[in-house]
Amino acid sequence: MAKMNQHLPDDPIQEAVSECRRFLKHEIHDKVLETDLQKATDWVDRIWEKSRQLDLPFLLLPEDYKGAGFSPYSCAVLLDIIAAECAGIASVFALHYTGCIALLSADSRQQSLLFPRLTGAGALRPALIAPVFPSETDGNRFEVEANDHGLVIHGTTALTGNALTADIFCVFIEEDDDMGGHITCVVLEKGTPGLSTGQPADLPGLKVNGFAPIILDHVMVDHRSIVGRRKKAGALMERAKDGLYRFIAAMAMGTARSAFEKASAYARQRYQAGKKIVHHQEIQRLLGNMKMKLSIGTAGYLNSFDDNSNFFRFEAPKPPLVKVFCTDAALEITMDAIQIHGGYGYMHEYGLEKIMRDVKVLQLMLGRNPKCQINTIAEEIQHDR
Amino acid sequence: MKDTLLKYGLRGDAPDLMKSLPAFGRLKKLKPSYISRAEAAQKVARTFAREEMLPRVLETDKKCAENPKWFDWALWQKANRAKLNISPIPEKLGGLGWSALGNAVMVEELASVCLAGASNITFNTFGLLGALVECRTGIVLNIIRMMVEAQKNEVPMFWSWAITEPAAGSDMEEESGMKHMRPSTRADKVPGGYRINGAKCFITNGSLADFVIASIPLDPSHPLESMATFLLPASSTGFSVGRVERKSGQKASQTAELFFDNLFVPEENLWEPPGRGLRHTREILSVTRGYIGIAALGMSRGALEHCIQYAAQKKIKGHRLLDEEWVQMDIADMVKDIMTLRNCCYNFAVALDTYHAWQLFDRVPVKIALSLLPGKMLLGDGIQAISNTELVSKIGSWYKHRLVSDETVEQFVTFGSAAKVAGTDLAARISSKILDIVGLEGLSHEFGMEKYFRDAKVTQIYEGTNQVNRIDIFNHEIGSL
Numbered sequence: 087m088a089k090m091n092q093h094l095p096d097d098p099i100q101e102a103v104s105e106c107r108r109f110l111k112h113e114i115h116d117k118v119l120e121t122d123l124q125k126a127t128d129w130v131d132r133i134w135e136k137s138r139q140l141d142l143p144f145l146l147l148p149e150d151y152k153g154a155g156f157s158p159y160s161c162a163v164l165l166d167i168i169a170a171e172c173a174g175i176a177s178v179f180a181l182h183y184t185g186c187i188a189l190l191s192a193d194s195r196q197q198s199l200l201f202p203r204l205t206g207a208g209a210l211r212p213a214l215i216a217p218v219f220p221s222e223t224d225g226n227r228f229e230v231e232a233n234d235h236g237l238v239i240h241g242t243t244a245l246t247g248n249a250l251t252a253d254i255f256c257v258f259i260e261e262d263d264d265m266g267g268h269i270t271c272v273v274l275e276k277g278t279p280g281l282s283t284g285q286p287a288d289l290p291g292l293k294v295n296g297f298a299p300i301i302l303d304h305v306m307v308d309h310r311s312i313v314g315r316r317k318k319a320g321a322l323m324e325r326a327k328d329g330l331y332r333f334i335a336a337m338a339m340g341t342a343r344s345a346f347e348k349a350s351a352y353a354r355q356r357y358q359a360g361k362k363i364v365h366h367q368e369i370q371r372l373l374g375n376m377k378m379k380l381s382i383g384t385a386g387y388l389n390s391f392d393d394n395s396n397f398f399r400f401e402a403p404k405p406p407l408v409k410v411f412c413t414d415a416a417l418e419i420t421m422d423a424i425q426i427h428g429g430y431g432y433m434h435e436y437g438l439e440k441i442m443r444d445v446k447v448l449q450l451m452l453g454r455n456p457k458c459q460i461n462t463i464a465e466e467i468q469h470d471r
Numbered sequence: 472m473k474d475t476l477l478k479y480g481l482r483g484d485a486p487d488l489m490k491s492l493p494a495f496g497r498l499k500k501l502k503p504s505y506i507s508r509a510e511a512a513q514k515v516a517r518t519f520a521r522e523e524m525l526p527r528v529l530e531t532d533k534k535c536a537e538n539p540k541w542f543d544w545a546l547w548q549k550a551n552r553a554k555l556n557i558s559p560i561p562e563k564l565g566g567l568g569w570s571a572l573g574n575a576v577m578v579e580e581l582a583s584v585c586l587a588g589a590s591n592i593t594f595n596t597f598g599l600l601g602a603l604v605e606c607r608t609g610i611v612l613n614i615i616r617m618m619v620e621a622q623k624n625e626v627p628m629f630w631s632w633a634i635t636e637p638a639a640g641s642d643m644e645e646e647s648g649m650k651h652m653r654p655s656t657r658a659d660k661v662p663g664g665y666r667i668n669g670a671k672c673f674i675t676n677g678s679l680a681d682f683v684i685a686s687i688p689l690d691p692s693h694p695l696e697s698m699a700t701f702l703l704p705a706s707s708t709g710f711s712v713g714r715v716e717r718k719s720g721q722k723a724s725q726t727a728e729l730f731f732d733n734l735f736v737p738e739e740n741l742w743e744p745p746g747r748g749l750r751h752t753r754e755i756l757s758v759t760r761g762y763i764g765i766a767a768l769g770m771s772r773g774a775l776e777h778c779i780q781y782a783a784q785k786k787i788k789g790h791r792l793l794d795e796e797w798v799q800m801d802i803a804d805m806v807k808d809i810m811t812l813r814n815c816c817y818n819f820a821v822a823l824d825t826y827h828a829w830q831l832f833d834r835v836p837v838k839i840a841l842s843l844l845p846g847k848m849l850l851g852d853g854i855q856a857i858s859n860t861e862l863v864s865k866i867g868s869w870y871k872h873r874l875v876s877d878e879t880v881e882q883f884v885t886f887g888s889a890a891k892v893a894g895t896d897l898a899a900r901i902s903s904k905i906l907d908i909v910g911l912e913g914l915s916h917e918f919g920m921e922k923y924f925r926d927a928k929v930t931q932i933y934e935g936t937n938q939v940n941r942i943d944i945f946n947h948e949i950g951s952l
Contacts, residue, residue: 224786288916360651428640429673439719450911456797
């Protein structure tokens with residue numbers, strides 16, 4: 087675990103943060119509102135290409151494969167910063183890093199095939215991953231049939247981020263209950279026969295990220311593309327999901343920080359009843375409430391990386407709960423930031439209402455928040471038994 | 472799937488007035504026509520909302536997202552033919568004669584389907600509301616004539632109410648704010664009238680308006696003491712529309728900047744003299760804030776109905792989403808909050824009929840005039856000429872102020888603010904909570920639920936931010952202690 091106080095000024099993360107901020111300012115800042123109004127998957131492609139200058143696509147990959155060798159913790163910090171500028175772009179990287187977490191547990195033969203694709207060896211475009219998780223919803227279950235060549239998979243996934251731009255799909259399949267309800271993890275290249283995307287979703291936020299269901303129509307998966315089955319795949323999926331929960335939390339805090347900073351700046355220049363609104367107690371209380379949630383949420387997601395925390399016998403926050411807390415807090419912060427802005431906050435050009443829409447999607451990614459809370463305790467009860 | 476469940480809400484029978492407010496049973500016994508007319512209004516509004524608005528609401532939202540100036544004229548024409556945009560005008564004069572209660576029922580029904588559609592149809596009563604503040608008979612009758620005439624001829628006529636300025640939103644709505652505000656508009660006295668300069672912003676229907684009722688000070692260094700109310704015809708030289716805003720929600724209702732460049736209005740367009748502008752604003756707010764609460768009630772109900780339908784159909788591991796205990800608890804909680812809010816809102820509406828301007832239509836002199844004189848004569852030039860005389864105008868104004876005192880207005884600002892804050896905070900909460908239930912897959916635009924979430928936020932901001940509404944509640948109830 088990388089603790090905050092272990093980061094010295096010459097730590098690579100410090101340098102990455104500075105570079106990332108410069109990149110955001112030059113490549114993203116001026117385009118955020120414009121791209122929110124149109125389906126801008128080509129813009130995502132360009133940003134993805136350019137981001138290789140900063141090693142962003144291969145942050146998590148080992149240095150042996152020309153990756154940057156960063157920890158998921160460092161990725162989360164960078165996602166927080168990217169999301170403060172554009173949550174849609176941040177979500178593209180967050181989902182990609184989630185896929186990387188899964189593939190870091192692939193066997194060495196698979197890694198040697200996949201990692202050069204991900205780092206863009208030979209001047210190729212670095213491959214973008216879409217991680218695909220099973221959904222609770224009926225109709226998103228799969229038929230999996232094993233044969234001598236591998237597996238034949240048939241079914242449709244739930245809505246998946248990066249679906250329209252991904253080069254590689256890291257798919258966790260929950261086989262139909264009749265077949266045991268086991269998890270299988272496979273890696274599929276875009277263009278695999280039988281693999282296609284369904285009707286793209288028209289979500290209110292994260293608009294630059296193309297969400298759609300993935301259709302697997304009797305897709306043949308050879309042995310080389312099977313990353314794991316049963317227990318191994320189940321553990322892999324939990325690791326990847328835990329990563330994504332934390333990344334969502336980091337993005338939520340980034341977007342909320344941006345909303346807070348806008349509200350704080352606006353309150354310092356807008357007058358009401360003869361004084362700047364920041365001098366009104368009610369606005370101070372609102373800003374204080376926002377800052378409190380922001381501080382606790384940020385500390386929470388950073389702390390959730392500390393798997394071995396035993397400080398005073400307090401366990402580290404569970405990743406799903408960190409996601410719930412941070413996204414709920416982010417929505418409240420954003421709504422209050424709009425409220426402080428009055429009518430201006432509701433207008434597209436001020437960027438706040440976009441943050442509200444983005445946060446609402448973050449809140450619903452990787453499961454409904456009440457269900458995340460329920461499942462956390464349900465799993466604990468299972469462990470008790 | 473239980474059929475009854477699928478029938479709940481937009482596609483079937485939501486609880487009607489008497490079912491959702493059983494206490495009205497007593498009122499129905501005492502005054503049968505009052506309640507039965509409101510029940511009839513609910514039927515008309517509900518049918519219109521479901522048959523005319525619901526099928527087009529998402530497509531309209533999309534079109535307006537692409538082009539904020541796009542307006543659904545076809546829907547407006549249908550509403551106009553049904554007279555929904557002139558509903559408070561007495562039947563004898565060509566309107567529907569709906570009481571404040573009848574109008575409340577309509578607002579709830581229309582907003583349960585689309586907030587923007589509801590505001591396009593009902594905000595038009597600003598003209599009548601504004602004229603009723605001083606109740607100078609000539610002005611009131613003339614406005615009714617114009618509105619009825621336009622309705623008959625199917626010619627759009629929009630009325631806007633312009634309070635907000637770039638540097639003053641909340642400040643325009645209460646005394647301590649107005650004392651210190653920095654106005655962006657000013658009016659100067661010139662021979663025969665006034666010259667008006669400056670800008671207003673976030674004006675609902677500003678880009679469509681034929682007439683704008685605007686609060687403008689004569690002395691910008693003393694806004695409270697010099698604030699006046701003017702009627703500005705949009706056809707005046709010097710009147711221009713700026714940007715039509717790109718908003719998060721309520722997209723089908725246009726919000727625009729207005730510019731006044733040396734705009735001349737004659738003396739008679741001064742509706743409220745300098746120093747009385749805030750009083751005029753307060754009286755309009757004393758009605759409209761409560762109606763925003765009622766619109767929020769409609770939105771909360773509509774959002775919940777969508778959610779229930781979705782949850783009843785969505786299957787999760789072999790059972791319905793609706794069968795999950797946490798979903799049931801959340802839904803029960805929302806039903807409870809809607810029931811509580813409904814009581815607050817309809818108490819406000821009935822009180823409007825009893826103590827506010829609506830009681831005019833129930834008073835003997837107006838009743839006699841409406842029952843004895845034929846409609847044509849009431850709206851004819853003869854009566855108009857008599858109404859225009861100073862004596863009759865003064866009598867009208869005196870009589871109305873006798874019925875609706877300054878204290879009554881402030882009391883209704885408090886009632887209305889309470890309904891507004893309770894309603895809009897609830898609409899914001901429910902429209903978000905239903906998305907937490909339906910999840911990412913129910914979030915897509917075509918399911919019609921995320922629109923409620925985007926729409927609801929604005930209701931916490933306009934008609935005074937909820938913070939300013941709270942200040943009003945405190946000041947009136949406790950402030951003097």
